Amino acid sequence: MTTTSYGIEYTKVAELKGPLMIIDGVTKVSFDELVEIETVDGEHRLGRVLEVGFGKAIVQVFEGTTGLTITGTKAKFTGKTMEMPVSQELLGRVFDGLGKPNDGLPDPIADRFVDVNGEPMNPERREYPTSFIQTGVSVIDGMLTLVRGQKLPIFSGSGMAHNILAAQIARQASVVGTKEDFAVVFAAIGVQYSEAQYFKRSLEESGALRRSVLFLNLADDPAIERIITPRVALTVAEYLAFDLGMHVLAILTDMTNYAEALREISAAREEVPGRKGYPGYLYTDLANNYERAGRIKGKNGSVTQVPILSMPADDITHPIPDLTGYITEGQIVLGRDLFRKGIYPPVNVLMSLSRLMKDGVGEGKTRSDHMEVGNQLYDAYSRAQEVRALSEIVGRAGLTGIDLKYLDVGDKFEQHFLKQAPDENRTLEETLTRAWDVLSGLPEGELTKIKEKHVRQYYKG
Amino acid sequence: MSSNSALERMIGKVLDQKEAELISQIDSAYQESLDNLESSRGKLEAERTRIVEAARKQAENLKRQIIGSARLAARNQELLTIENAVNKAFEEAKKKLQASNSQDSYKELLKHMIEESISAVGGSNAVIIECNKNDAELVRKVVSELQNSGKVQQARVSDQYIDVLGGIRIKSADGTMTYDNTLDSRIERLKPLIRKNIAQMLRGVE
Incomplete structure (x- = not known):
């Protein structure tokens, strides 16, 4: 029996x-x-x-x-x-933070039940991520390219547009030039009701819900539930990726709420607190979640993670962004100044970096000039920022001709390349065209990071 | 007379000059208009292409969105239909189970359930066994048989009946531990697996 x-x-x-x-x-x-x-x-x-x-x-x-x-x-x-029932039927469904249906539909009929804690990925079987994911957001695709299997967090601040950006990425993300299946697993951790509705509506109205799984843990749900939300979400992501062979983008917002819940439990257990009262094992715990991203040799799918965290008081040295930065492969930092200027997405490119970009772009993957254009934009915008600071002191009249050109390039970069409507989905070709529009504001001789053949081909001066 | 003809010549010359000037102005204005028209046509063409392209993109998005929503709605309807069928199947199965309580195999099942439950609560024999009213007599008989065989010692069948399909629930004597081994709880435990099988049958999957 x-x-x-x-x-x-x-x-x-x-x-x-x-x-x-x-x-x-x-x-x-x-x-x-x-x-x-x-x-x-x-x-x-x-x-x-x-x-x-x-x-x-x-x-x-x-x-x-x-x-x-x-x-x-x-x-x-x-x-x-704790187990999560998994099957392909999960696509298009909405769950609460514990993985219970939240869309008025019955429990999913499971292919199997999977432990939400996941199994650690064997480092030897990990495959290095090298394929591009298009988000349709110029600044990400052009300068901070996301690669399948990468973990690239977005560091934001209270009240900034990270949730709008998260929803935009969820709607627009795709793998280009391949017929492989793509899915989005979206975990909202401790978000307001209105934000949760926004995520849901945004995916429904764009038709992207069909390829998405949503986990919504609301701000008024018990904080402890937040410990489980990323785990159930990543369990589903792993199943879709490694059992069904899909390319999965897992967006986790807001990981700060997750860490707060961890702190609450730690305090209740009377553990010795670490920095700012967070438990000493915060790093390990975050790594347990973040390291569930990746590719496995011999398997088709991939789990790419975009965890989003709001930095308390915009402090990048706060333990949550600090420890996250150690684990992940780069970061996208949202800047308060740009946000105040009304620029969306307010990505502070000079503080941002995608460590795996170099392996996911270029000839045969995106476009041969992609990496060079990205580097040149960094260089030009950095110089523009220096010139802006200088002009604050000496005024425009005190600047040289080339300085003035950089000043204009800085403005054009923000208005023409960085700035984008939340519902605007740009192709990579469009992004690179805009990048060349910006760079063509400089004399040819200033484009020192780009090969001559590419300058000849794309420069519009 | 001669001064008049000189004046006329002068007037004629001025008129000629003005005429030539005006014709040249008209020509250049005409040319300018043609140029403007030409460049406007180019701009208009570009604008038209942009608008058509934007509309095409929007239409594609809308199409994708409508098809996506319709597919999702159809899938959701399928899920609800399957769930209804699964629930009906469970109701039928429960009815059959209730009717099978008089069979010999049920007695064997009860025996197994009691032994399993006692072992689950730590092998303590000082337990209280709960069951439904219909099964009470059979359960007492099974407990008595188990006591006679020495497998169970201090087990007592409770006079408080529980509202279940069948099976038993065992409590430790102090009431702090309970092991639910009723048919209802067994169905609940296995429901996710059984649901999958029923759904596969409904979908015609082998």
Whole structure:
């Protein structure tokens, strides 16, 4: 007979402490085991075992412990870790932060059930990412190219347009010149209701929902749920990529809310706090999520990650962006000055970098002049910024002819290349044409980073 | 007389000059108009191409969006239909299960369930067994048989009946541990797997 052993229900709750519930007299309980909790009113919640020992189990309750009581609360240890049902049917569906349907449709019929903690990718089997993903956003495609299998975070600040950019990338992202399937897994972590509706509507109206899976954890959902949201999202991304062979772009916004939830649990467990009260294992925990991006040798699909995080007080040295930067392969930084000037997307290119761009662009991948044009734009804009600072002191009259040209190039870069409507989807060809429009404002001799043959071919001076 | 003809000649000359000047101005204006028309035509053509191109892109997007939404709506309708069919199948299965409680195999199942449950709560024999009213007699008989064979010692069948299809629920004597081994909970546990099988049958997948 098939065993249906399914765990024991305990009623001896010893203590409730923040998001944690301590249960006494437990046996045969494992670390990370899923716990089903029933309140006195019959409401069901989920939790997972954080620690076991001396007949006690510490359970982290995802929906929070508000409303739970010491007497009358039942906790059933299910004998398995938290799993996400996966199948191709997930595409076009909307779930909450724990992976439960949020679109009025039934539970997905699963091909299989996968542990949300994922399996670490064998480093030896990792394949180096080298193929381009087009986002339709000039500054990203042209200068900070995203490569399939890369993890490229967006560092933003409170109130800036990161969510609009995230939705735009989700709508527009595609793999060009190939018929391989592409999917977007979008995890909104601790976002406002209006933002969640915006993401959903934006994908629905653009017809992109059909190839997307949405996980929406709202700001008024218990903070602890946020621990699970990126995990269920990445589990689905891995399934779509490595089981179904799709190229998956996983957008996680906002990872700062995730780290806050981690801090809350750590405080409740009375762990020794690290920088700014975050747990000492913040780096490891973030790496566990970010390192789920990549490609595997012998498999068609890929998981590309764009985690978005808002830097508290725009501080790039804050532990969350700081540690994220160690793990990921570059960063896209949104600038407050550009945002105030009304430039969208307000990407501060001088602080941004895509470390894998060099391997994903050029002849046979995008266009032969792509890398050179990107480098020259960096150089020109950097010089323009210096000249701007100088003109603040000496005035335009004090600038040389070439300085004035750089000043104009800086303005044109922001207005013609960087600035883009949130619903404008530019092809790479269009992006590079605009880049040449900007660079052609300089004398030919200034284009030192571009090969002569490309200057001859594309320069419009 | 001669002064008049000189005046007329002069007037004629001025008129000729003016005429030539005007004709030249008209010619150049005409030429300018033609040039303007030509360049406007080019601009107009470019503008027309831009508008047509933008409209084509928009139409393509709209088409993609409409087709995408329609496909999604159809898929969602399919999911709901399958779910309804799956639920009906479960209802039917539950009815059949309820009707099969009198069979011999059910007695064997109960025996297995009691042994499994006691082992799950740590092998403690001091347990309370709960079941539905219809099964109470059979459960008591099975417990008595198990006690006679020495497999179970301090088990007691509760007089408080539970509203389930069948099977049993075991509680430790102090009430702090419960193991639910009812048919209802077994169905719930296996439901995700059974749903997949039913859905495959409905879709004609082998």
